[in-house]
Amino acid sequence: MKKKILIADRDASLKDAFRVIFSDDKYEILYAENGKEAERLAAEVRPEIYIVNVNLPKTAGIELYKKLHKEKYLEAARFFFMKDENDTTELIGYQAEGVIEKPINFFKVHERISREDDVIELKEVVIEAQEPSVPVAPVVPVMEPKEETVKEETGFKSFMGGERRDVFGEIRTRPAAGLEEPVMAPALEEEVKRVLTQVMDEASAKMAERLSPVIGRYVEDYTRRTLLEVAEKIIREEIEKLLKESTA
Numbered sequence: 001m002k003k004k005i006l007i008a009d010r011d012a013s014l015k016d017a018f019r020v021i022f023s024d025d026k027y028e029i030l031y032a033e034n035g036k037e038a039e040r041l042a043a044e045v046r047p048e049i050y051i052v053n054v055n056l057p058k059t060a061g062i063e064l065y066k067k068l069h070k071e072k073y074l075e076a077a078r079f080f081f082m083k084d085e086n087d088t089t090e091l092i093g094y095q096a097e098g099v100i101e102k103p104i105n106f107f108k109v110h111e112r113i114s115r116e117d118d119v120i121e122l123k124e125v126v127i128e129a130q131e132p133s134v135p136v137a138p139v140v141p142v143m144e145p146k147e148e149t150v151k152e153e154t155g156f157k158s159f160m161g162g163e164r165r166d167v168f169g170e171i172r173t174r175p176a177a178g179l180e181e182p183v184m185a186p187a188l189e190e191e192v193k194r195v196l197t198q199v200m201d202e203a204s205a206k207m208a209e210r211l212s213p214v215i216g217r218y219v220e221d222y223t224r225r226t227l228l229e230v231a232e233k234i235i236r237e238e239i240e241k242l243l244k245e246s247t248a
Helices: 013-021 035-045 061-070 106-129 184-247
Strands: 003-008 027-032 049-053 078-083 098-101
Touching: 003 013, 003 035, 013 027, 013 106, 027 035, 035 049, 035 061, 049 061, 061 078
Parallel strands: 003 027, 003 049, 049 078, 078 098
Antiparallel strands: none
């Protein structure tokens, strides 16, 4: 089932940027240009993730956060504030998961939001890799005082629990006399690492290829708007100056 991400911001081009970053098969991107629209979408579709600009028309981002919290929409959702460049709004005290500042680092945003899904998928790969494809010699624990098993301290905390285990979540035991310790786990570990590295390399290249034109358009639009605002300010100041001189 797709997770719904609600983007609430005055800049409509962010919608396309987030659609490129987050794959269509896992996420659905929703967009609201003001607080009222975001509030309506929250009530209708109950997004799992909110990214809300602090300064929104009609209903400000902080007020929207308070309403969503009061309606208990955030109990099963993640909420991120977004701030425009040079925005100094203080957000300490709000139980948001984080603050995204402009200009946006889309790669970091993707990493932060998709982290839980990535951990779940990696866990599934690891569990699948635990099943050996060929028979191995049985392993019998050696009963010793105060130590029934020997745990390999690899420094990797298992996804399956809090104990120190190897990369596949196994507690390694000493082999019975005359039997060699199985070597399947290290071989599987190397194979999983190789496959994961290949998958990540392919995904990174594909993401960069899809993201580049969107980021380019976003930066271009942002620069154009900034220049127009500066030009408008200069023209306004010159007109006011001329008016003052003509009435002097």
